[in-house]
Amino acid sequence: MSLARLARLIRAAGRIAEPPPPRPDPDDGLSPLPAERTAALRGSVQVRHVDAGSCNGCEIEIAAAFGPVYDVERYGARLVASPRHADVVLVTGVVTQNMAGPLRMTVAATPEPRLVIALGDCARSCGALRGGYGVLGPVSDVVPVDLEVPGCPPEPEAIVEALRRVTGR
């Protein structure tokens, strides 16, 4: 693609991000996050995503949330590669037998203060995969979970709202 064509495309597309929905109220009782941990994370949250055994449906919604339309980066959240750089470990999918150890290691590798968010019905309660031979259990059986996002898969708006509760923006 030539530079001129790229420039024309950019100008034609203009602003893709949708206007921000209202900020979630921290006192509405729906997100009991421990204050002493989220105080340090005001305004800036680095997210390390771990796929503990998901069907990739939640991953597509996360990609949409970080994409141009919902653009959760504008509220201060960013995806990072290393858990040492992260504040929030975003877990999707049931925890399979083989992923239990790596999930624990990932959370242990994240510096304090840290939060664990269980995204999707599989992460919360195994969803449709409950009882499978490769399934160990929901995320809360393996690591302590601070916030849950329901849905199969959750809508990008729900993911954005959950992250906004952490950053407070």
Added chain:
Amino acid sequence: MSDVLAQVVTLLVLLLQVAVMVALAPVVAGVTRQVRARVEGRAGAGVLQPWRDLRKLLAKRPVHATGTSWVTRAAPLLLVCSSLLVAALVPLVAADPLSLVPDDLFVVISVLLLGTVALALLGLDAGSAFGGMGSSRHMMISALVEPTVLMAVYALSIPVGSSTLSLIVTDRRDDPASIASPAGVLAVVALVVVVLAETGRLPVDNPATHLELTMVHEAMVLETSARDLAWVELGSWLRLTVLLGLVGNLVVPWGIATEPTLASVPLGVLAVVAKITVLAAVLGVAEVAMAKLRLFRVPELLAGSFLLAFLAVTASYLVA
């Protein structure tokens, strides 16, 4: 006595320069990211987001793996201190160096390399495959960039006869024709490639990549957390800011203060902040249009920039 007073005033201006650069460095990263976001159609986090990131990082508890040594504790600090010293050495706000510490190019490069070495040792001390990989690639690129750096500034120093950066900048301001001369243009283009390589920007390295095998800079800091990461990030952004300021002052030297008076210093501050912000925005736009080069194409890019610098030297011989 007035000599000592003049030196003290010069020192104060230098300290002001460092403070301005430190305040500006995260904003430069923010401007680059924000411009990129807007071009991509997103809303972006705002130019002050890197400052929020730094504040948050300072509030966390660092994690150090077993088997690491004093290098993991000291290297981030060494990097940020070397960047601070470079910010004091390069002529940004004022082209008025201290008499005992002239802003000689080789001294600036050596201090920059001190930071490079600190980062490389940090990567090796992590004891992981990725740390060593990032360290190896980073040092390879630094090694291949050095000839271009010295050649480019040699080309710039020929009309002046000295490698002191302040003299080069003020000479270009007093003789605008030298900015547009073939030697001047070629040397500055070569320097731009050097800045991109040295600070780990596209097309040499992608600062936003998540794929470890494509990382150069990020791979060295995979083990770094909390305030160590804050020092590394601040040090890297400061290097980018200072080098952009140097390029800005070479291309558009007006506005820089020669004498530290009450009128010229604020003007110098405003001028350099404006130049750096504009260059940061240009960098953001340029990065959208570029893809990262394969690792073994990077030496070809650096060899090409060396050729440009060598041509600059030849051109300046023909003119002089």
Added chain:
Amino acid sequence: MTLVAGGLLAQLVLAALAVVLAVSVPARRRALVAGTACATLAAAGAVTGALALGGGEGELRLTGALPLAPLVLAPDRLGGLFLLLAGTVGVLACLYAIGYVHGPAGSRSQWAALAVFLLGMQLVPSAGDVVAFLLAWELMAAASTVLVLADQARNPAAREAALWYAVMTHLSLVAILAGFAVLVGQTGGTGYGVLANTDPASGAAGVAFVLLVVGFGAKAGLVPLHVWLPRAHPEAPSHASALMSAVMVKMGVYGMLVVGLRLLPGGPTWWAVLLIALGAGSALYGILQASVASDVKRLLAYSTSENVGLMVLALGVALLLRGYDVPGPASTALIACLLLVVSHAAFKTTLFLGAGAILHATGERDLDRLGGLVHAMPWTAAAFGVAALGAAALPVTGGFAAEWALLQSLIAGVRPGDRVVAVAVPVALAVIALTAGLALLTFVKAYGIAFLARPRSEGAALAHEVPVTMRVATLAGAVLVVAVGVVPGPIATVLARAVGIAGARPVGLGGLELGGVGAVLDPVALSVLGLLVSAPVLVLAAVLARRRPRVTDVDGWGCGQIRTSPRMQYTATSYAEPLMRIFDDALQPTRDVEVTHVGESRYMAASVQYRQRVDDVVEVRAYAPLVAGANRLADRARGVQNGSIHRYLGFAFAALVLVLVVVAL
């Protein structure tokens, strides 16, 4: 008798005493007694050198020592400098050797050879005429060959190394002898003052110059005459390696300085260009080989070749600019050459002593099998780290001041009108820059892989800190590296006076002002400025360290992998692999892949073996054919020796007739 003459006599007496002690003291006490004796000999040399450098006059004439001429020892200022260098490094090496030598390296012949070696190295710069010079040179060469052979019983590589070394060093002696013979033939005398009467523009002077450069270059380790360096320096015991690398090769540089400045000053331009070309090629090739070497002593040996290349390059630039009547930059280049000599002696000694400590503690020389030594050997790690900083020419070390001075001379020496200068200066600049970049990589690799992260082998895991004398010697070397870097001004002033120029002046807090080019470097002021601007960050870091302490009992992040082993870390070979790929044509590594298949299947492999070797290209391409040709010639010549006594008598008769005919003519 002046102090200097007294010092020279003292050295001779102490050397004899050291040899006697080395031979007579029983093995248990030998290291301490012989080591102390050798250290005293070296100290005497250092003191004499300092006196001579300061301007002290003195001559020692021993009429009975040699059959045809008296032995004249009369060090001038430059000789005094190299004598001081030899003495100081000698003290450190002998102190180190007391704790280090054991086994075959601690035998009588080894200690005696060390004493003779020290004496030879100290007599070379003290020599007052060509005869004394050559005698001392040969003493130095013979003694060092014995030292290289220390471990030959267990190590066949040592024998091969000693053979190469002996041949190359004697070829260099022949070349030097021939060069001096030409000069003596021209002027009729053997004193340096007499030889200086040669007309530099004559053909004979040109021939002599080339012969002397070849001879001194072979000793100094210039490419393509360097092939003995990477073989001999690793095999010698570490204190001997330090002496050879830090002092003996400097004697080659000393020889070139004497030739270029004292005997044949004002030569034609092509002499300077030859030096620049040799120096540049040596610097680049040396550091390239060093950057891909995984044996730490081989890495250091090639790095010596690189540094000598830079010194010769600086000397060549000085001669070139002097020839073009640019005295300021020329004197700066000369000062840079001497600063490189001094700083290289300091950091190379420390690096070799450190490498010896590693070998002593782990039994390994291969960087690929080291790692994590900073925990077990903190003092050695600190000293090696400081010396590696010096080798990489980073602030605040001697190497930094030296490279800065060299670059200043090049930048100020630009002469667009003169074609030769216009080409030589940018090329020299590019070479120095690439060399500096590669040196940075090499020493980050050497320090990082050896000392940081986790041990890669059993030997490294069981490392321990080394005995006190070894530690003290290595740390003293590191202190010297920093000292040269912190006060370059006074040091450069002394160096300038040693060669009779006035281009350096101390300024500020120990800083250096190069009068010839108007440049100032004050490392102390630079450091103070650095501390000043870093103070807020350092204070903040200290405050946060108290409020938010570190967590230190976790494993490294291995992407969630449960099995992370130290073998997954980068090794020295992998560190240099990108460089190996880029400089494939210059290094020409040999690669060998051997696949063992399962049964008779062509598709399933039971094992795959990969071998990579980087041989010295110059040796493989240039020397191997030469040696093969010489062997063929020798085979043919053997046909003449058929054992027949009649033929041998016939030869003797023909030779006698020939001599009679020649004498009659």
